Amino acid sequence: MPDGHSVAVLVAPVGFRGRRRRERASKGWSDVFAASKFFSDRRKAFQPSRGTMVDSPSESVDSQPALRARATYDLGKTAIFACAADPRAQYCLYVPPCVADGRSVDLLVAVHGTGRTSFLDFRDGFAEFGRWHDCAVLCPVFPIGMGGGSNRSGYKYLAEGDIRYDRLVLAMVAETAAKYGQDWSRFAMFGFSGGGHFTHRFAILHPETLWAASIGAPGSVTLLNPAKDWWVGIRDIADRFGVTFDAAALARVPVQMVVGDADLETWEITHTPGSPHWMDGANDAGRTRPERLAALSRSFAEAGVAVRFDLALGVAHDRLKILDRVKDFLSDALVKKRGHGRRQEDAVRQSEEHGASSRRGHTSVEPCVRAEGGR
Template identity: 70%
Template sequence: MQELGTSGAAARARAIYDYGHTAIFASTIDPRLHMLLYVPPTAADGRKLELLVAVHGTGRTSAIEFRDGFSEFGLYNDCAVLCPIFPMNVLGDGARSGYKYMIEGDIRYDEVVLSMVAEMGAKYGQDWSRFAMFGFSGGGHFTHRFAILHPERLWAASIGAPGSVTLLDPDRDWWVGIRNLPELFGRPFDAAALAKVPVHMVVGGADLETWEITHAEGSKYWMDGANDAGRTRGDRLRTLAKSFESAGVKVEFDEVAGVSHDRMSVLGHVKRFLASTLMEMRVR
């Protein structure tokens, strides 16, 4: 049996680890943070792809579930899937939720995602200057806040059942509102750019538990107005939709009957929205 040469072994390794369901990569800009992807094998032959960034919830395991759950969609829609992994306890303090609010210690999670996209775009020879983003629960936190901060980078955003929401309120500070964006993030809110982003919001009709989303006074992310958007995730997402719509954003809202806080049960609705948005984008 003939052994593979050096170039043959390298090609086989790329096929196994860099295409299809990839290995887990550390971010070059911050190796504490990781990512895994689904990259349609056709990209190895130079086929151009769009990109979906799918952001996990608090448990982090949904990074793999989303990568696998969107892989067939990616294959048939020429779309790679990048799933960041933001480990719990990344600063050694046991914290679970820092990434949801974009800033944790010395980490700016929005900038890390942009660097991941740039790094993988260069690796695969793709122009991912604009991409779509989906997140559920903690990932829904991340997705709508990323859309507020970087709307010009998105061709679509799908926001699933965030526990807390940032409203487009110029009279309240981050994270409840957006008054101090320039001071915190070095950029103002761009309502015109956000209005150009197709936005989808999805929540289960039976997503009614509040134990994890009610902010107690004195807790880490407590601030005045922390619970004002509503009691349940559905209430808060509807309030977010109204806030976005007041800024000129067109929001497509899905409340999925009979579904609780179950990320995988809403993926069909997300895929339908993304496929429809891709089709409209490609015929322009």
């Protein structure tokens, strides 16, 4: 050792590890109580039914469980809720905790694939993005059999029997916007695989509701072909859905299409005569997912839509391996929507590098950080 320096040696007595475990456990509970204390100290009560923060004349000990429950189940990674418009459908969310402070945030709707379980991957996978970009995440769940029988793919085509899945998403958005006191008249949508089916068809029917659309690896695509009926084309959407195609509105939506170049299996995406969604032209867009998504990109471009096409090298049909590309796209779309001069995460990073607080002069770069309840 250099002259003038000494080394302190810590000798752990017997029982040190046990004591450390007890300390960590105690700290875990203290974090939960800190979340409750945050809401208590604000002397406000979150009213989900009214979507507002209201002054509370008093905060008794009896109110603490209710405050902790709201912090645990309505903020951060939420519980799963039934849709009021149709309880057969459910949803969960990631809600930045500062929404309890009356903060306005944007919304991303992330749509699951055929297996349905990816809704949790998306809720959790976009949570950090949502926290630092002031963006809630709504993940619908459409269980197999909602329309009767065992059709796994009904939601992908937006309608099944008397169920309109696009309208259910709009109902979920309206329901949660009212609950949290937000203006989510426009939102972003992302979907992968079966969710990619849903997202691009939703964008075709409802472009005026979107500030961005990210379409991931759909197995089949609806081209903007006015000479073909739904779902291969869009000729009859007025009769089928009660809407007309608005090319100008779609052209205003930032669109990403993303797929792995190794996503080449065709066993699940090749339509055959007699299969539930067979129709003439069902396989005309291409054989593989990359080929079909490229055809959709060309179709959108011909309608005046600017498409960011991301081909992920070496990636097969893996939703988690494309999420960073989606976050990058959504970050840029938020910059455009909010009119920032630079990307939000760059501003936050610059603040951290200078050892400053994340609270800057512009509220757009102040991350949505608040105490969260435990799970």
